[in-house]
Amino acid sequence: MSDRLQRAILTLNRLEQPGGGTDGTDIIAAPDSRCLLVLTLIYLVLMLSVPLADIERVLLFSVYPIVESALVGIKYTRLLKRSLWVLPLVALVGVFNPILDTRTVFTVYGFTVTAGWVSLISLIVRGLLAMQAVLILIYVIGFYEVAVAIRRLGCPAVMSTQILLVYRYLSVLLQQVLTMRRAVDARGYGRRHMSLKLWGIFIGQLLIRSLERAENVSRAMHARGFTDRLPLSRYRCWTTTDSVLLGSWTVVFIVIYLVPLGTYLSKVL
Amino acid sequence: MSHHFIRFRDVHYTYPGGYEALRGVSFLITHGEKVALLGLNGAGKSTLLLHTDGILMATSGEVNIGDVPVTRKTLPVVRSHVGLLFQNPDDQLFMPTVEDDVAFGPRNMNLPEEEVERRVSTALEAVGATALRRRRPFNLSGGQKRMVAIAGVLAMEPMILVMDEPTSNLDPGARRRVIELVRGFDHTCLIATHDLDMAAELCPRSMVMAEGRIIADGPTDEILSDIETLTAAGLWPR
Numbered sequence: 001m002s003d004r005l006q007r008a009i010l011t012l013n014r015l016e017q018p019g020g021g022t023d024g025t026d027i028i029a030a031p032d033s034r035c036l037l038v039l040t041l042i043y044l045v046l047m048l049s050v051p052l053a054d055i056e057r058v059l060l061f062s063v064y065p066i067v068e069s070a071l072v073g074i075k076y077t078r079l080l081k082r083s084l085w086v087l088p089l090v091a092l093v094g095v096f097n098p099i100l101d102t103r104t105v106f107t108v109y110g111f112t113v114t115a116g117w118v119s120l121i122s123l124i125v126r127g128l129l130a131m132q133a134v135l136i137l138i139y140v141i142g143f144y145e146v147a148v149a150i151r152r153l154g155c156p157a158v159m160s161t162q163i164l165l166v167y168r169y170l171s172v173l174l175q176q177v178l179t180m181r182r183a184v185d186a187r188g189y190g191r192r193h194m195s196l197k198l199w200g201i202f203i204g205q206l207l208i209r210s211l212e213r214a215e216n217v218s219r220a221m222h223a224r225g226f227t228d229r230l231p232l233s234r235y236r237c238w239t240t241t242d243s244v245l246l247g248s249w250t251v252v253f254i255v256i257y258l259v260p261l262g263t264y265l266s267k268v269l
Numbered sequence: 270m271s272h273h274f275i276r277f278r279d280v281h282y283t284y285p286g287g288y289e290a291l292r293g294v295s296f297l298i299t300h301g302e303k304v305a306l307l308g309l310n311g312a313g314k315s316t317l318l319l320h321t322d323g324i325l326m327a328t329s330g331e332v333n334i335g336d337v338p339v340t341r342k343t344l345p346v347v348r349s350h351v352g353l354l355f356q357n358p359d360d361q362l363f364m365p366t367v368e369d370d371v372a373f374g375p376r377n378m379n380l381p382e383e384e385v386e387r388r389v390s391t392a393l394e395a396v397g398a399t400a401l402r403r404r405r406p407f408n409l410s411g412g413q414k415r416m417v418a419i420a421g422v423l424a425m426e427p428m429i430l431v432m433d434e435p436t437s438n439l440d441p442g443a444r445r446r447v448i449e450l451v452r453g454f455d456h457t458c459l460i461a462t463h464d465l466d467m468a469a470e471l472c473p474r475s476m477v478m479a480e481g482r483i484i485a486d487g488p489t490d491e492i493l494s495d496i497e498t499l500t501a502a503g504l505w506p507r
């Protein structure tokens with residue numbers, strides 16, 4: 001338990017830094033944080049607005065995570081593995097589709113494939129792709145810079161600060177769980193499970209304490225001149241490479257979105 | 270603001286829960302003075318220090334930093350002059366890397382990036398933590414965290430240094446370094462501590478707190494020898 005917690009904290013803290021999600025391998029050619037943020041947003045909007053039944057088109061959108069991960073130097077298998085985390089969530093949303101929607105779409109070797117199955121699979125693929133795109137974003141520029149990028153794009157300071165604080169709060173919460181868990185274990189005489197009553201106390205304490213810690217952290221920030229705005233002085237400028245990257249991917253996305261490549265392909269094959 | 274004095278006038282503070290942690294605190298620390306704040310656990314030392322930076326606002330009474338009264342409006346001025354070291358470094362360190370954390374204050378002051386860099390290097394060197402520069406603060410040791418937190422305060426180049434137990438958790442070498450740092454700091458200094466040897470060595474003057482009040486204020490050697498009396502009064506352990 002406490003090992004897993006420590007690893008969770010470590011991952012969380014890693015993700016905060018540029019290149020942090022890649023376990024040591026350096027990010028090659030990291031784009032400007034704004035560029036990647038906008039790119040990710042365009043991708044998500046277009047990919048998620050493809051109709052559910054249009055499964056080939058959704059599959060074509062997988063070109064982005066595969067190619068972009070190679071461009072920045074993240075192994076796609078790693079990305080894929082991490083993105084599996086969304087499966088339970090997506091499954092929860094789509095699990096009844098096969099039961100509810102039994103219209104036949106096509107038959108393969110005597111198996112009827114119903115619209116419900118198609119939409120479930122389409123949901124799963126979308127979920128994975130969306131997660132992969134977001135992971136690329138966070139792996140490459142780090143969570144902190146996502147917040148900074150939001151601010152640099154002209155959104156109100158409150159918004160980016162909120163995002164950063166939610167993230168900060170999350171790691172405070174996890175650390176608090178860890179310390180408290182250790183405290184319980186230290187005097188738990190090897191008992192593996194906490195009683196229901198102890199759980200109640202634990203959760204209650206956890207909330208109070210992490211609120212208190214969050215309060216202290218914000219005090220410390222203000223004591224060092226923080227005024228609810230992230231300082232922006234040190235970030236790199238937008239380059240031509242960024243424009244090219246953003247431009248070419250956007251064209252690719254729009255082509256996939258508008259041109260029925262899938263039907264062409266099936267005609268050719 | 271040419272005179273960096275700290276003045277409390279009959280300051281009371283009641284925590285939201287209803288506990289009255291400061292019960293009429295008054296004192297004046299003049300420019301360049303180094304003062305130790307002593308007292309048992311729960312006496313109200315940390316609460317008092319949080320008032321010097323406007324983190325907590327007096328329920329009644331008045332706090333002045335130089336000519337500036339601490340109010341919501343004056344917070345930016347006050348905070349650019351007062352460097353506050355928190356009792357728990359975990360509360361203070363929150364940026365992804367040590368260098369980002371030390372740079373946090375200077376960047377908030379909107380200094381040019383070369384100046385930020387200079388301050389970060391100087392501060393880390395001063396506390397002997399240059400090697401930790403790219404580490405993540407959350408998995409440093411307790412003492413290392415403390416040193417980095419001190420660097421974060423030094424990087425702001427404050428006119429008034431307020432420290433809450435700066436030497437707790439430090440090994441003898443690191444403790445010595447902190448003492449020398451404070452000795453070399455020629456502005457006003459207020460230090461809450463249980464480290465009586467450090468108080469005797471660094472601070473010509475001491476104040477003793479008990480139950481939210483200042484019960485003794487004077488030359489440190491006199492105060493320390495007077496602890497016999499305090500013990501007799503049940504305010505100090507044997």
Ligand SMILES: Nc1ncnc2c1ncn2[C@@H]1O[C@H](COP(=O)(O)OP(=O)(O)OP(=O)(O)O)[C@@H](O)[C@H]1O
Nearest residue numbers: 284286288290308309310311312313314315316317
């Ligand atoms: N957030 C809070 N809410 C309510 N009461 C508090 C809070 N923080 C501190 N107190 C109370 O205020 C009193 C003074 O606390 P403070 O932290 O100032 O003590 P201290 O002198 O710094 O002690 P120590 O030497 O242990 O650091 C204590 O009795 C404490 O219980």
Ligand SMILES: [Mg+2]
Nearest residue numbers: 314315356433
């Ligand atoms: Mg204290």
